[in-house]
Amino acid sequence: QVQLVESGGGSVQAGGSLRLSCTGNPESSYSMGWFRQAPGKEREGVAAIDSGGATSYGNSVKDRFTISKDNAKKILYLLMNNLKPEDAGRYICAAGPSAIPSNGAPNGRWSWWSNGMEYWGKGTLVNISS
Secondary structure, eight states, X not given: OOOOEEEOOEEEETTOOEEEEEEOXXXXXXXXXXXXXXXXXXXXXXXXXXXXXXXXXXXXXXXXXXXXXXXXXXXXXXXXXXXOGGGOEEEEEEEESSOOOOTTOOHHHHHHHHHTOOEEOOOEEEEEEO
């Protein structure tokens, strides 16, 4: 059973940065990604990376967030810069066999991709103070 464990969340002021990490060992062919969920809101796709290293981002975080992975260490990262209050929430990493959404893809495509994820972490909380 593959376990994904996130870390790196915390409280930061608006405009600041955080780097999240997700450790785990899903199948090497699987794509991985970060989702976030704020209280009272639907889960939102944030960033994705496929087995070849191609990446894509949700429209609300593009040009501010960077997803990357260290295959040797089995760690997925999410570097978040210029954080805004609306970025707050629980950040969850996941892995699965489906192709990643393209940049600029509508929310429905990210939702479809999330439905195909096989492994989920429990998440790490990010709080942003204005």
